[in-house]
Amino acid sequence: MNDTIPPGREISRQAREGGREFGQMRAAEARARRMERARELEEVEAEGREQAREARTRIEAAEERLEQARTNREIADEEYRRQRTRIETARVKLTELEERIRRSAELRRRAEQADPEE
Numbered sequence: 001m002n003d004t005i006p007p008g009r010e011i012s013r014q015a016r017e018g019g020r021e022f023g024q025m026r027a028a029e030a031r032a033r034r035m036e037r038a039r040e041l042e043e044v045e046a047e048g049r050e051q052a053r054e055a056r057t058r059i060e061a062a063e064e065r066l067e068q069a070r071t072n073r074e075i076a077d078e079e080y081r082r083q084r085t086r087i088e089t090a091r092v093k094l095t096e097l098e099e100r101i102r103r104s105a106e107l108r109r110r111a112e113q114a115d116p117e118e
Helices: 013-071 077-113
Strands: none
């Protein structure tokens, strides 16, 4: 520490150490918050992956049923186009969900890498 402290600004050794402890405490709290956020992101990511998997299965099943109905001439062409549009809309939303999951995974990895001690 600088020995030339202006008058009125003297800091005792105890105060300096208290400041150091305070800084270390704040850093530990920040690490804990960062790790908690990483755990939350991991949970969100797992839920999202499950939702995406279920959605993909439902979309594929709906597409298969639609094609089967068209092959068997059970639905009109207009109804086929309407259903096909709904399926494509669902695929776009699924792609958006998968992108959000990917970004969440990236954020989680960054949060975990930010603190190599833990």
